[in-house]
Amino acid sequence: MSLQHIYQTYETAWCPGCGNFGILKALKMALEGLNLDPHGVVILGGIGQAPKTPQYIECNSFCGLHGRAVPPAVAVKIANQQLKVIIHTGDGDSYGEGGNHFIHNIRRNVDIAHFVHDNQLYALTKGQASPTTMEGMVTPVQVEGSQSIPFNPLLVALGTGAGFVARGFSGRPEHLAELMKRAINYKGYALVDIFQNCVTFNKLNTYAWYNSHVYELDGSHDTSDLDAAMKLAGEFGEQIPIGVLYEKPLADYHSKRAQLKEGQVLAGRDNDPEVIDRLLRQMV
Numbered sequence: 001m002s003l004q005h006i007y008q009t010y011e012t013a014w015c016p017g018c019g020n021f022g023i024l025k026a027l028k029m030a031l032e033g034l035n036l037d038p039h040g041v042v043i044l045g046g047i048g049q050a051p052k053t054p055q056y057i058e059c060n061s062f063c064g065l066h067g068r069a070v071p072p073a074v075a076v077k078i079a080n081q082q083l084k085v086i087i088h089t090g091d092g093d094s095y096g097e098g099g100n101h102f103i104h105n106i107r108r109n110v111d112i113a114h115f116v117h118d119n120q121l122y123a124l125t126k127g128q129a130s131p132t133t134m135e136g137m138v139t140p141v142q143v144e145g146s147q148s149i150p151f152n153p154l155l156v157a158l159g160t161g162a163g164f165v166a167r168g169f170s171g172r173p174e175h176l177a178e179l180m181k182r183a184i185n186y187k188g189y190a191l192v193d194i195f196q197n198c199v200t201f202n203k204l205n206t207y208a209w210y211n212s213h214v215y216e217l218d219g220s221h222d223t224s225d226l227d228a229a230m231k232l233a234g235e236f237g238e239q240i241p242i243g244v245l246y247e248k249p250l251a252d253y254h255s256k257r258a259q260l261k262e263g264q265v266l267a268g269r270d271n272d273p274e275v276i277d278r279l280l281r282q283m284v
Contacts, residue, residue, distance in 0.1 A: 007031050007038060008058040018215055019196025019207070021048060022170030023088075023117055029173065030180035031059075034085055043086045044073045046098065048124045050117030051091035067097025074110045080267040081111065081254050091118040091193075092130040097152050099131070102153075106160040106189055110253040111181040113190045116153065119172075119198040120205050127201030137204055154233035154245060157191050158226065163250040164190035165229065167242045168195070171207055175242070182244060188252040195242075205253050217243030224248055247267060 008026050031041065038059040042155030045051025047066035060083075064072050069087050077085045080153040094102055094116045094181045099231040105112065120132045121139060128141035131151035138145050157165045168176040176194065183190035195214065221243070224226060229246035254260045263269075 005032065005035055005037055006129070010056050010058075012056050013052065014049060015200050017197075017199040017207075019119060019170035019198070020053070020117060022173045023050075023115070023176070023194055023196060024053060026168075026170070026173040026176035027053070027086075027115070028057060029089075029177035030184065031057075033177060034181055034184060035168045036184075040082065041084045041086065042076050043088060043158070044069045044075075044076070045088045046090075046093040047091040048093050048122075050088050051093060053088040053117075065137055066121070067093055067099075067101070068096060069093065069157075070101035070105050070112075070114075073112050074105060074108070077112055078253070078260065080264065080265045081260065082265055085112045086184065087112060087114045088132060089116055090123070090130075091120060091132045091153075091177050092122045095131040095153055102247070103156070103160055106157055106162045106191075108253050109161075109163065109188045109250055111186075111188055113180070113186070114192070115180065115183070116191070116193045117196050118153075118193050119196050119202055121198060121202050123198045123201055134204065139201070152233065153191070153193050155230065158230055158233055158246060160193055161250075162246070162247045163188045164244070166190075166192045166244045167195070167235070167240075168192055169210055169242050171211050172214075172216075172242075175216060179244065182247070185249065188250050195240075210260045213238065213240050214242045215239055217241050217245070221245075 042060040043054040044062045045054050046069040068091050073085050073087050118132055121130050122128050128139050129146040133146045135143040154165055165181045168179045179192050183192050195210045223244050232241045232245050
């Protein structure tokens with residue numbers, strides 16, 4: 001009988017009632033449900049409230065720059081594909097500062113699960129509009145309301161060729177944990193955009209607002225149907241679907257590169273320090 005791995009969590013600096021608590025709970029449930037060894041899991045974040053998640057759960061972690069969580073995550077996975085690599089970032093971190101990294105990792109299809117805490121504003125820096133803020137929403141900075149068309153990450157991901165696209169809600173951690181498990185097990189880049197309430201700065205998209213607007217997709221939805229997924233991704237009104245919108249097997253980054261898919265992982269291979277030093281000098 002295999003050992004059941006338990007993930008220790010720690011005291012947080014989040015506001016009481018923050019949706020991040022539900023996401024952390026779901027993450028713990030997912031990792032323990034998959035019985036993954038914490039030594040074999042790496043969680044990475046950028047800057048913000050969401051990227052604090054790696055600090056609050058016991059496993060390997062890395063916190064980098066704002067909008068720059070994807071590059072080190074890609075590097076970790078390329079160096080050792082045996083690791084389960086997970087990114088936790090916010091909507092601004094992912095789709096604003098990190099927008100190009102988000103788009104181009106979809107194209108590369110590196111085997112990473114990306115969990116985006118989407119509270120539809122920048123919570124760490126006092127509530128100004130983010131890429132997903134609803135048009136017309138008043139913030140401390142956008143005092144006459146946001147004038148920008150909201151960014152739709154699901155449509156962008158589907159249109160760019162992502163093989164796994166899902167949406168969850170922090171207020172339903174059991175449902176979210178199942179989405180996370182599927183994303184972690186997917187061979188390639190997997191996006192889960194997660195609605196979460198910000199109790200301090202977002203007085204429009206509250207827990208009650210999300211809970212009354214979202215509905216869970218049932219077994220009648222064909223997750224291999226791209227057209228159906230695109231239609232669902234465009235639903236953002238009185239009813240917003242949560243669940244796996246699209247899932248299709250695709251060749252991931254490693255499978256298309258013989259030097260990575262064959263032999264020992266890069267991190268375990270012998271290397272010549274003189275060659276590395278010479279290459280680094282050429283880059284300076």
